[in-house]
Amino acid sequence: MWLNTVIFSSLLVLVLSDERTDDTFFVKPGAGSLSVQLELKNYLCKFIYTAQGGTHEEWMITMDLIDNGGAVACTVERNSASYLFFQEFKMELTGPLVSVTEVDVKNSKRDNLSLSKEEYKLTQTSISSVQGKFKNHLEKVAVYSPLSRDDL
Numbered sequence: 001m002w003l004n005t006v007i008f009s010s011l012l013v014l015v016l017s018d019e020r021t022d023d024t025f026f027v028k029p030g031a032g033s034l035s036v037q038l039e040l041k042n043y044l045c046k047f048i049y050t051a052q053g054g055t056h057e058e059w060m061i062t063m064d065l066i067d068n069g070g071a072v073a074c075t076v077e078r079n080s081a082s083y084l085f086f087q088e089f090k091m092e093l094t095g096p097l098v099s100v101t102e103v104d105v106k107n108s109k110r111d112n113l114s115l116s117k118e119e120y121k122l123t124q125t126s127i128s129s130v131q132g133k134f135k136n137h138l139e140k141v142a143v144y145s146p147l148s149r150d151d152l
Helices: none
Strands: 002-008 011-027 035-040 043-052 057-066 071-077 085-094 103-105 121-122 126-129 141-146
Touching: 011 035, 035 057, 035 071, 043 057, 043 071, 071 085, 085 141, 103 121
Parallel strands: none
Antiparallel strands: 002 011, 011 057, 035 043, 043 085, 057 071, 071 141, 085 126, 103 141, 121 126
16 A cells, blocks of 8 residues: 545545556657556556647656545646646546546646636546646646446
8 A cells, every 4th residue: 555645626635545556757848749648457547748848857647546446546747847838638537437526737837726727628537628728837637536346
């Protein structure tokens, strides 16, 4: 088990992660639409993005089964400020009974403040930037979905 810090809806929650997988990747500006994904048991988290400016930056993608297998969370984040200009992003969480109920989307240029709700669109299985509304700054995207214990 891993002790993990998850922040959703401005609440700090410490959770015991039953299972965890993570990977480091580089966000590459000017390379068109790129993606990174992780799988954990029957769940898949995929982050798709297009970025410009600067040089490549090191980011982390993490998936956790939490709450004794009663929920799944996926996080993509940079440990320090990002200087990239994100043109667009989308995070998809798929698997049995996934229904995203909480998100944490941070803006890197405004003292780690959340993006305004008009900057992103939330569906049952994804969160994505809204063209013309997203202000192109991103530091963290996290989604959380409760699960039925029957699907594990």
